[in-house]
Amino acid sequence: MALLTIDGVWKRYQDHAVLRGVDLAVAPHEVVCLIGASGSGKSTLLRCINLLETVDDGAIYLDDQEITDVRADPDEIRKRIGIVFQAYNLFPHMTVLDNITLAPRKVHGVTPAQAEAQARELLARFGLADKAATYPDRLSGGQQQRVAIIRALATNPRLLLLDEVTSALDPTLVNEVLGVIRELKQSGMTMILATHEMSFARDIADTICFLDQGTLVEHGPPAQIFDTPQNPRTREFLYG
Numbered sequence: 001m002a003l004l005t006i007d008g009v010w011k012r013y014q015d016h017a018v019l020r021g022v023d024l025a026v027a028p029h030e031v032v033c034l035i036g037a038s039g040s041g042k043s044t045l046l047r048c049i050n051l052l053e054t055v056d057d058g059a060i061y062l063d064d065q066e067i068t069d070v071r072a073d074p075d076e077i078r079k080r081i082g083i084v085f086q087a088y089n090l091f092p093h094m095t096v097l098d099n100i101t102l103a104p105r106k107v108h109g110v111t112p113a114q115a116e117a118q119a120r121e122l123l124a125r126f127g128l129a130d131k132a133a134t135y136p137d138r139l140s141g142g143q144q145q146r147v148a149i150i151r152a153l154a155t156n157p158r159l160l161l162l163d164e165v166t167s168a169l170d171p172t173l174v175n176e177v178l179g180v181i182r183e184l185k186q187s188g189m190t191m192i193l194a195t196h197e198m199s200f201a202r203d204i205a206d207t208i209c210f211l212d213q214g215t216l217v218e219h220g221p222p223a224q225i226f227d228t229p230q231n232p233r234t235r236e237f238l239y240g
């Protein structure tokens, strides 16, 4: 059974259709990478899944519950779907620990002691145990992005969405964030990533989805999409 099902999703801004009937099923523990030119709709699709955008047509299901239903509670859904952006968006006036525990405490009713214990466990797991009391501006970009990923994990999401999480980083810092993503894959986390890094996508994805002007043109295992793309638009995008 799919963990996430995207069923005929359309998104329009004014008259411009940014997503055109996207269908996709994501299995538990699957890692999906969205690739495609700038403006093809990768971020918009992630934002629709996290309910940061409303869909105009179609539906999205998480564990068979329609999350795009108007009666669904966005806060409850977002507890189950973490999202991390290119710009880490940490709160500058809060320590690392407070950034991580904020949502579990304030939105999800976890006790401060429980939230702190879990945050410290995650910090230790990702090599940042000594940064709990540090403010974001004292951290490198790679460390800030790792904290942002930990913050998204702090509500124990079923699914993690990662939108170009290495694009703002100095190349030397990219690997530490990619390492975190690899470790999450090993631990069985279901993830959907939007990325421009083809070698990373090939390395980490179970499934590559190629989006072109809002249409999911082709999807399949990395070897199939990169070595034997079936659609001429995929070939054009990958090999010019």
Ligand SMILES: Nc1ncnc2c1ncn2[C@@H]1O[C@H](COP(=O)(O)OP(=O)(O)OP(=O)(O)O)[C@@H](O)[C@H]1O
Pocket: 013, 018, 036, 037, 038, 039, 040, 041, 042, 043, 044, 045, 164, 194
């Ligand atoms: N709030 C908005 N209002 C109007 N148009 C928007 C809005 N958000 C996105 N768009 C448009 O939707 C299209 C898809 O954008 P989106 O950011 O999803 O693409 P993307 O594939 O993630 O691009 P990139 O790789 O550059 O991040 C673009 O044409 C963009 O200009």
